[in-house]
Amino acid sequence: MLKLDNHLSGRHFLHIPGPSPVPSRILRAISYQTIDHRGPEFGEFGLKVLDGIKKIFKTEQPVIIYSASGTGSWEGALVNVLNTGDKVLFYETGHFANLWRALAKRIGIEVEVVGKAGQDTWRWGVDASVIEERLRKDTQHEIKAVCVVHNETSTGMTSNIAAVRKAIDDAKHPALLLVDSVSGLGSADYCHDTWGADVTVSGSQKGLMLPPGIGFNALSPKAIEASKRSTIPKAYLAWDEILESNKTGYWPTTPSTNLMYGLHEAIDMMQTEGLDTIFARHQRLAEACRRAVAAWGLENQCLDATAYSPVLTAIVVPEGMDADVLRKHALEKFNLSLGTGLGKLKGKIFRIGHLGDCNELSLMAALSGVEMSLGAMGYKPKASGVVAAQDYLK
Secondary structure, eight states: OOOSSOOOSSOOEEESSSSOOOOHHHHHHHTSOOOOTTSHHHHHHHHHHHHHHHHHHTOSSOEEEESSOHHHHHHHHHHHHOOTTOEEEEEOOSHHHHHHHHHHHHTTOEEEEEOOTTSOGGGSOOOHHHHHHHHHHOTTOOEEEEEEESEETTTTEEOOHHHHHHHHHHTTOOOEEEEEOTTTTTTSOOOTTTTTOSEEEEESSSTTOOOSOOEEEEEOHHHHHHHTTOOSOOSTTOHHHHHHHHTTTOOSSOOOHHHHHHHHHHHHHHHHHOHHHHHHHHHHHHHHHHHHHHHHTOEESOOOGGGBOSSEEEEEOOTTOOHHHHHHHHHHHHOEEEEEOOGGGTTTEEEEEOOSSOOHHHHHHHHHHHHHHHHHTTOOOSSOHHHHHHHHHO
């Protein structure tokens, strides 16, 4: 239960890799009075939101908006284009790739996992050549879809989705390309149409700067055609009724009206700042964070410089240190929330989120809290990461 009687002066520094801090402008929008979701005012509003979210995905195709988390959108992507028993190829890049795979198994999908042979796939981005090689061997086209994670939040890696599409095409394989960009959308450049994704999954609580509760499926014409042949039982997550209702700005079920107010505001804020400016800001903050990590003498979980994430940095703690003890100290002493290690990385890494409504001073505060916490753990950095980041940002 949330403790309301404990007051820590100053602001809370939320630097987990999502949910990200919600700007006051969006919080105010969410607080507007709820209106009739069947009335004419909502229909006009719904059309504006549906058009605006396409611009964030960089698509001309429909985008499904669910009242759900990213997990619900994972399921929506699978159940609308596949049939029970279909084989799907998953590329393992970390904890969230594994969770999506586990979900697929639970709904009756046959899964196959690939990764670079002899490589810890939790430290490198997707190697598209591995996917191409596997698809070339699938001469009977038993594999119906390829699932990859754009930005793997558990490991701090961003993979090249255009290269995956090219690998599928070069193999002359008809598999659909399903992409998880739950944490990437709005923070790292993403081009649903030009990169050739068939379904892109995302959520509201990361780069879109909203609370959790809204999920997305961006579609392709090929995905919509596949959905007409899908026989997996579905009701709430089915695209057909949603697409039909969306033509006039409505939903077949009750939408998250007030979160939609926030989404409308977020889209406006992002369009005003400009997507390219947003992506450049994230890259700049990420580079500053990585320079701090190097100065401390610590190791980035991601070893692939071409896949460094602009969304977060995952940091390996020294031998003998428990990353969660470090995080506990940062929270209790400095009111700083850092991301925990997930899956096999539990206790071995911590993660600094620098996504969404984040700027230079926000990041510098987080780095200061980490540096002081490292000292409290008895670790002596090689140099000041705060100074290294400051020298880069100034």
